[in-house]
Amino acid sequence: MIFKTLLSQALSRPATNKFPAKYMPRSILGFLAKVQEGKARIHPPVPVPPKFRGKLAYDREKCIGCQLCIRVCPAKVIEFLPEVKKIRIHVARCTFCAQCVDACPTNALSATPEFLLADTDRNSPNLIVE
Amino acid sequence: MKEKRAQDPNDPVLPAVEERELVYGGLEAGLGEVFEVPIGPIHPALKEPIRLTFKVRGERIVGVQVRTGFAHRGIEFMGMRQGRNLIQILYLSERICGICSISHPIAFTQAVERAAGIEVPPRAQYIRVIISELERIHSHLLWAGVAAHELGFDTLLHLTWRVREKVLDILEELTGNRINYAIPIFGGVRRDITPDQYPKVREALRYYRGLLNELLDAFLRDPTVEARTRGVGILEPKEAEELCAVGPTARASGLRKDVRQDRPYLAYPDFEVKAITPEDYGLTPMGDVYDKIVVRLLEVGQSIEIIEKALDNMPDGEITSFPKIPALLAHLKKAEGEGLGWHEAPRGEVIHYVRLVSGEESPLVWKVKAPTYSNLMSWYPMFEDQEVADIPIIAACIDPCICCMDRVYLVRDGKEEILTKEELLRLSWEKTRRMAR
Numbered sequence: 388m389i390f391k392t393l394l395s396q397a398l399s400r401p402a403t404n405k406f407p408a409k410y411m412p413r414s415i416l417g418f419l420a421k422v423q424e425g426k427a428r429i430h431p432p433v434p435v436p437p438k439f440r441g442k443l444a445y446d447r448e449k450c451i452g453c454q455l456c457i458r459v460c461p462a463k464v465i466e467f468l469p470e471v472k473k474i475r476i477h478v479a480r481c482t483f484c485a486q487c488v489d490a491c492p493t494n495a496l497s498a499t500p501e502f503l504l505a506d507t508d509r510n511s512p513n514l515i516v517e
Numbered sequence: 518m519k520e521k522r523a524q525d526p527n528d529p530v531l532p533a534v535e536e537r538e539l540v541y542g543g544l545e546a547g548l549g550e551v552f553e554v555p556i557g558p559i560h561p562a563l564k565e566p567i568r569l570t571f572k573v574r575g576e577r578i579v580g581v582q583v584r585t586g587f588a589h590r591g592i593e594f595m596g597m598r599q600g601r602n603l604i605q606i607l608y609l610s611e612r613i614c615g616i617c618s619i620s621h622p623i624a625f626t627q628a629v630e631r632a633a634g635i636e637v638p639p640r641a642q643y644i645r646v647i648i649s650e651l652e653r654i655h656s657h658l659l660w661a662g663v664a665a666h667e668l669g670f671d672t673l674l675h676l677t678w679r680v681r682e683k684v685l686d687i688l689e690e691l692t693g694n695r696i697n698y699a700i701p702i703f704g705g706v707r708r709d710i711t712p713d714q715y716p717k718v719r720e721a722l723r724y725y726r727g728l729l730n731e732l733l734d735a736f737l738r739d740p741t742v743e744a745r746t747r748g749v750g751i752l753e754p755k756e757a758e759e760l761c762a763v764g765p766t767a768r769a770s771g772l773r774k775d776v777r778q779d780r781p782y783l784a785y786p787d788f789e790v791k792a793i794t795p796e797d798y799g800l801t802p803m804g805d806v807y808d809k810i811v812v813r814l815l816e817v818g819q820s821i822e823i824i825e826k827a828l829d830n831m832p833d834g835e836i837t838s839f840p841k842i843p844a845l846l847a848h849l850k851k852a853e854g855e856g857l858g859w860h861e862a863p864r865g866e867v868i869h870y871v872r873l874v875s876g877e878e879s880p881l882v883w884k885v886k887a888p889t890y891s892n893l894m895s896w897y898p899m900f901e902d903q904e905v906a907d908i909p910i911i912a913a914c915i916d917p918c919i920c921c922m923d924r925v926y927l928v929r930d931g932k933e934e935i936l937t938k939e940e941l942l943r944l945s946w947e948k949t950r951r952m953a954r
Contacts, residue, residue, distance in 0.1 A: 389735050392676060402679050438708060440693040459842060461601070461608035484608050484699040489707060490842040498693075 404433050435500045440485040442501040443476050445516045449495035450474065456487035456496060468517075476516040479509035551579060554905070558587040562909055565919035569912070573905055581900040583893060588919055589926035593883045602878040603629055603703065603849045604842070610869070611697055613885060614921040616656050618697045619649050620862030621885070621921075624869040626701045627782060627858030629880075632873045633703070633849055635839070639832040641705035642784040647718075647827050648692065648700050649860070650820040654725065655684045656863035657765075657813040657820075660916045661736065664810060667909040668745045673735060680728055687721045690714060703845060705837025715828055722821050729818050736810050737798075746806035750899040750911035753804055760894040764865025765816065766915045768794050769809040771802030776861040787830065788823050806914045850878055864888035864916045872952065882952060887921035 407429045412418035421427040435441070452472030457465045462482045466475045485498045506514055551574050558566040566587035572580035592613055596606040610625040611618050623645055630637060637645075658681040665673035685695045692698035692708060700706050710718075736742055752762065757770040767774045775792035777785045793815045795801070795808045802808055839845035853875035860867045865888030872882040892915040899911050927934045936944070 389672060389676070389739060392731070392735065393672065396676075402682070436690040436693070438691070438693040439689065440699075455842060458602065458846065459604045461605040482608060482612075482697070483694065484611075484697070485693065486604060486608065486699070 405430050406432050432503075435502065439500050439502075440483045440488075440498040442478055442499050442504060443481065443485075443487070443516055444497045444499045445474070445476060446495045446497075447473055447517070449493045451493055451495075453492060455490045455492065459486045459490045461486070473517065477509070478504060478514040478516060479506070550574070556908070558584075563912075565917070567917075567919045569908075571900070571905070571908070576904050576906070578900050578903050578905065578908070581897060583896055585893070585919065585923055586926045587923070589923040590920065593885060593924070596883045597879060597881070600879060602846060603873075603880070604846065606879065606883070607702065608699065610885075611699065614862075614887065614918055615696060616659065616918065617652070617862040617864065617867065617888075617921070619645075619652050619700060620860050620867050621869070621887075622699075622701045623649060623783070624858040624860040624867045625871070626703055627860070628856040628869040628871040629703050629849070629852075629858075629873070631856030631858065632854045632871050633852030633856075634854075635704045635848070637783070638705055638835045638838055639784065640709075640834045641836045643827050643831050644706045644708075644710055644836065645701055646784045646788075647710065647824050648688070648698060648706075650823045650827075651684055651688055651691075652698075653820045653863045654817050655681055655688065656916075657817050658684070660813055660863075660913075661732070661810065663913055664806070664910065665736075665742070667913045668742060670739075670741060673739075673742075676735065677732070680725075680732070683721050683724055687718055690717055702837060702839075703849065704839040705835070707837070709836045710831070718824065718828060722825055725817065725821055729814070729821075732817075733814055736814060737807075742810070743807065745907075745910065746810065748803070748805055749907050750806045750903060750914050751804050752895050752899050754802070756898045757804065757895060760898070761891050762865075762895045762915075763891045764862070764888050764916075765809055765812045766865065766892045766895055768792055769802065769812045770804035771796070776859055776866045780859065782859065784827070788826055790819070790823065793819055806910055809914050846878075849873070851875055855882075862888055864918060865891060885924060887918060887924070889915070889918045889922040890924065893917070893922065 407415075407422075408418055408427075409430045418427060422429055450473055452467075452474075454467055454474075456474065457463075457467055461484060462480050464477050464480045464482075465487065466477065468475060483498075488496045488498050504514065508514075551572050554571040554573055555568065556571065557563050557568040568584040568587065570582040570584070571578050592609055595601070596609055601609070607622055607625060610621045613621045629635070658677050662674045662677035662681070665671070665677060688698060689695045691710060691714060692700045700708060752766065752770045754770045754772055757767045757772055762770070762772075763774065771794050773792040773794060775790060776782075777788075777790040778792050781790070793812055795803075795811045797815060798811050800808065800811060839848065852873045855870070855872040858869045858871070866886075867888060868884075868886040870882065870884040871880045874881045895915060896912070899914070900908070903911060927936060
């Protein structure tokens with residue numbers, strides 16, 4: 388039964404998307420260094436749907452400091468800055484439920500499609516939104 | 518290793534296994550020596566920590582002892598005592614199980630809605646049903662792949678998991694994430710299914726409908742799979758009933774047991790769900806692993822039908838009765854009472870119990886019963902008189918989710934304790950008194 392499927396598989400293209408490079412580079416780190424220098428390009432990941440919940444974006448101007456996002460956040464990601472009455476988001480702990488986005492009365496928070504968030508330091512500037 | 522392994526009483530990692538009379542396991546003295554084979558809690562063949570101690574005579578298993586409690590996370594404790602409000606606990610409940618990641622929130626939201634007297638609009642009920650049936654498709658395909666892997670048939674594993682991607686893409690399209698959908702909220706759902714998404718869901722359902730016969734062929738007409746699963750891990754209907762097996766484990770033994778049929782909830786009364794047993798495929802239920810494959814694959818077809826019907830009859834209207842989060846939080850804070858929520862998860866029946874107290878943001882009591890908790894006991898008759906080589910597939914055939922099941926772990930003065938029936942009864946009396954106050 389399964390042989391027919393297997394034969395058709397042998398002729399069809401792989402189901403997976405090649406990422407980050409189309410062909411296996413000799414060294415992944417060397418390839419990533421080349422990407423940073425602009426000599427090579429990352430093969431793009433599969434596009435995400437419009438409702439995708441990725442890294443949070445914060446509009447500082449719209450925020451009124453009501454702290455509702457802090458009340459609903461399950462992972463206690465959001466830190467309140469009392470002096471300026473604004474918030475700071477530690478994305479490294481975020482669970483990407485986007486409940487804060489739903490709760491925000493002024494639409495200051497939004498979920499972006501960005502999901503390549505791997506980092507060696509949880510406090511790196513890439514992972515802190517303010 | 519001899520039958521009685523010399524155990525160090527001071528060993529902190531593996532405490533002495535209590536030598537008990539096994540209910541099942543036929544320890545009649547016979548020819549040959551009985552050896553003890555401990556598997557786990559950490560073992561390359563196990564995906565989650567659990568300890569199985571097998572008594573084997575040659576290649577035959579004559580007894581098994583199951584020991585759990587290695588993956589207790591204290592989720593209910595985090596919900597009850599740590600100053601979280603119910604919306605935060607909702608996302609905690611989602612993380613009880615990574616695969617049933619809508620089953621637990623659905624049961625939890627139902628429990629809270631019953632306690633707080635919140636109505637769910639019909640459209641929200643339909644959306645919850647659609648997502649949970651999509652989840653059933655993904656979970657059953659995942660299990661089928663795991664089962665093929667445990668049989669040593671990795672080609673079938675990759676084939677099944679490749680076709681599973683489609684339903685994950687649809688879930689991502691509808692909810693925003695492949696797992697941990699975060700879709701239900703008290704009084705409704707968080708995301709609507711927009712008209713432009715209907716064709717995508719229908720297309721995926723067509724894909725699976727066409728594929729289902731191919732999958733049934735690949736699994737059920739394959740001589741290798743049949744040889745490895747027919748007559749392996751038999752659970753008699755009487756045993757399944759006595760040991761309170763739930764979900765596909767019970768249905769494979771021929772019990773027509775399904776929460777969606779027995780106690781319909783949400784929009785399920787509209788779909789008239791009938792529990793599926795191997796009889797629906799023209800087989801006499803034997804309760805072996807083969808029957809469990811049959812039931813799970815047929816349930817994929819059943820889920821496709823339910824989703825199609827739900828998409829056709831989708832009512833219009835609001836998706837939540839509390840569009841504003843502060844109003845919802847205020848209502849939940851005022852609410853008082855107790856509620857029970859249930860749901861037929863892919864693995865069986867999930868039950869959440871919640872007791873709310875007026876003026877408190879977190880519940881006084883939150884109790885969870887995961888399906889594996891009911892199904893674990895059926896391992897005892899299943900392992901009886903089986904071969905050692907069949908251990909992985911029999912262990913996998915109830916689709917165990919050990920982390921969901923580890924709900925209680927008692928440590929007193931730094932020492933692990935095993936409670937007797939009387940002590941448990943006494944503790945439950947104390948708890949009832951505490952709650953009655």
